[in-house]
Amino acid sequence: MKKLWITLPAFAPDYSGVCSAFFELGGLSVIHDASGCTGNYTGYDEPRWYGSNARVCCSGLREIDAVLGRDDKLIEEVLYACGDLNPTMIAVMGSPVPMVIGTDMAGIARELESRSGLPAFGFDTSGLFLYNKGVSEAMTALIRRFTQPAEQTVPRGINILGMTPLDFSLNSNADDLSALLKRRGFEPLGRLMMGVTSEQIRGLARARANLVVTQAGLDTARLLRQTYGTPYVAGLPLSDGGDVCELLEQTLADGQNRSLSDPAQEGGILLVTEQLLGNALRRAILRHDPKARVTVGTMFGLDRVLAAPGDLDIPDEESLRRILCAGRFSKLVGDPLFFDLIAPEDKIRFYPLPHPAISSKLYWDQVPAWLGTEMEAFIHSIITE
Numbered sequence: 046m047k048k049l050w051i052t053l054p055a056f057a058p059d060y061s062g063v064c065s066a067f068f069e070l071g072g073l074s075v076i077h078d079a080s081g082c083t084g085n086y087t088g089y090d091e092p093r094w095y096g097s098n099a100r101v102c103c104s105g106l107r108e109i110d111a112v113l114g115r116d117d118k119l120i121e122e123v124l125y126a127c128g129d130l131n132p133t134m135i136a137v138m139g140s141p142v143p144m145v146i147g148t149d150m151a152g153i154a155r156e157l158e159s160r161s162g163l164p165a166f167g168f169d170t171s172g173l174f175l176y177n178k179g180v181s182e183a184m185t186a187l188i189r190r191f192t193q194p195a196e197q198t199v200p201r202g203i204n205i206l207g208m209t210p211l212d213f214s215l216n217s218n219a220d221d222l223s224a225l226l227k228r229r230g231f232e233p234l235g236r237l238m239m240g241v242t243s244e245q246i247r248g249l250a251r252a253r254a255n256l257v258v259t260q261a262g263l264d265t266a267r268l269l270r271q272t273y274g275t276p277y278v279a280g281l282p283l284s285d286g287g288d289v290c291e292l293l294e295q296t297l298a299d300g301q302n303r304s305l306s307d308p309a310q311e312g313g314i315l316l317v318t319e320q321l322l323g324n325a326l327r328r329a330i331l332r333h334d335p336k337a338r339v340t341v342g343t344m345f346g347l348d349r350v351l352a353a354p355g356d357l358d359i360p361d362e363e364s365l366r367r368i369l370c371a372g373r374f375s376k377l378v379g380d381p382l383f384f385d386l387i388a389p390e391d392k393i394r395f396y397p398l399p400h401p402a403i404s405s406k407l408y409w410d411q412v413p414a415w416l417g418t419e420m421e422a423f424i425h426s427i428i429t430e
Contacts, residue, residue, distance in 0.1 A: 050362045052385045056344070057211050057402040058082075060138045060170040061090040062179025062261070065209040066187075066238045068099050073132035075123055077104040077148065078140035082172060089405040090176070092215035100130050111142050116149070120156055127161050133243065135165040136183070144171035164190060176211050176402050177319075177345050180261040184237055185268050187246050194273065195250040202252040203293065204235040204269075206277075207262020211402040212319050213239065214412035221416045222258065225282055229290045237265065254278060254296050256289070260320045260348050270302065279351055280305030281325040284420050288328055307331055309355030313338025314427065315368070317359065317379035318398060320351055325415075326378065329424050337428065340374070345402075362386070369393060378427060380404050381411075396427050 064074045064086050076083045083103035087094045094101075104119050123135065135157050139150050154167030166186050170179055184206070203226055208219050219239040226233050234252050235245040249269060255277040257266045266277035276296050280289040280303075292303045305324050314330065314337060316323040323341035330337050342357035344365070359365050366386050369377065374393060377383060381397040382404050399408035413419045 048361055053362050053382055053403070054405070057090045057176035057405075058085075058170070058172040059174040059176060059179035059182075060140060060168070060172060061086045062176035062181075062209070062211065063136060063138050063168050063170055063183045064101055064179075065091060065176070065211055066180050066183035067134075067136050068093060068097075068101075069238065069241050070134065070187075070243060071100075071132060072134035072136055073100045073102065073123070073126060073130055075102050075104055075119075075126075075135070075137045076140060077106055077119060077137060077143045077150070079103075079106045079142070082140040090211060090402070092210045092401065092406070092409050100126075100132055102126055106140075106142060111146055114146065114148075116153055120153060120160070123157055124161055127163065132163065135161065135163050136168065137165070138168040138170040138179075140170070141172050144169070144173070166190070175345050176209075177259070177261040180207070180209055180211070180238070180259075181264045184262070184265045188249060188265060188268055188272075191243065191246045192249045192269075192272075193247050195248070197251070198253050199232055199234060199251050200253060201231045201297065202234045202254075203231045204237065204249050204252040204255045204275075205233060206235075206237050206255050206257045206265045207259035207321075208236065208239040209259075209261070210239070210409075212259050212261075212322070212400070214399070214401050214409050216412055216414060218412070218415050221414060222282060222286075225286045225290070225416055226256075229286075229293075231290075231293065237262070249273075250275070254293055256280070256293065258282075258321060260343075260345065260351060263348060263351070274300075276300045276302050278303045278305075279321060281321045281415065283325040283329050283415050284417075284424065286416055288332075289325075304351055306351065306353050307339075309340045309353040310338030311340065311355060312373055312375070313340070314376045314378065315340050315342060315357075315374040317342045317344065317365065317377065317383060318400065319343065319345065319402075320348060323356075324351065324353075326424070329420075330428060333424060334428050342368070376427065381408050394430060396423070398423070
């Protein structure tokens with residue numbers, strides 16, 4: 046019964062992550078489904094959808110198509126849509142039914158590219174994995190396809206990796222981050238995947254370092270390190286952003302990878318967030334109160350490279366309930382929907398921090414600005430209340 050979710054909704058799935066990563070590139074994103082999965086993305090996982098001209102389509106998969114394996118029908122429909130919409134590229138991705146019947150999304154993409162002349166990508170998404178996996182797969186696929194070796198690097202050029210509204214929401218966070226880097230004397234080059242262009246993706250190798258701001262960007266950073274030798278810093282700037290900027294300076298000087306991390310302390314404050322946001326919050330709390338006991342937990346898969354010993358991989362709702370009722374923590378920071386998991390007898394003080402990949406449009410307008418006084422006030426409330 047571990048996978049039975051009673052209180053929390055289904056989190057944003059892998060196909061939503063792929064669509065979110067492709068959203069600003071002028072391509073055609075096709076979810077191979079009967080319309081529920083597409084509606085889930087456009088209606089609940091994409092703050093940019095309303096009023097946009099993005100090309101996100103449903104294949105209209107029907108039972109007879111699944112029984113007969115009508116891949117040819119999907120290909121013809123996508124080609125017809127390309128004739129009307131003139132996209133820059135094509136991305137086709139799966140849902141639960143294509144997973145069950147073994148649809149070859151990569152093969153379909155090759156056929157589409159051959160017949161359309163457009164770059165085409167196929168993703169074996171299934172809806173059984175989470176958005177960060179989809180974001181990561183989309184970014185690495187785009188880099189493998191488009192990024193070109195650089196004749197010269199930009200001395201203080203920085204790529205930002207891992208931004209989507211599923212973590213950052215659609216407020217000022219993405220632009221604030223670029224503005225911070227400029228104020229600190231860096232030159233933002235690629236903004237994957239908010240404010241991104243195809244030209245930025247082609248020129249990613251020009252950067253001297255990469256800044257990974259969510260766990261979804263880590264595989265991309267590793268690929269760029271392996272292919273072009275570009276080092277990375279894994280850390281989300283919060284408040285004044287000084288800690289991460291100092292790490293970037295050190296990495297530009299010696300070319301070593303770094304991450305923003307601090308030891309976990311049993312008890313006290315539990316941060317259940319996106320992993321790099323949790324690490325940044327812990328650093329900010331400890332900066333204000335070095336004696337605070339802070340543990341980071343995530344429900345999106347704990348990357349041990351980014352984690353401190355004692356950080357928690359929380360795979361399901363039951364696991365989070367069990368942690369909360371064990372009496373180990375007195376404060377919880379997380380999405381507002383987590384409040385309903387706290388029993389009155391747990392005596393846990395709750396601090397809501399909306400995460401669009403969890404609570405969707407219910408609270409995505411309430412995501413705070415990572416940089417500035419709003420986040421400072423939030424951190425202060427956690428420490429003092």
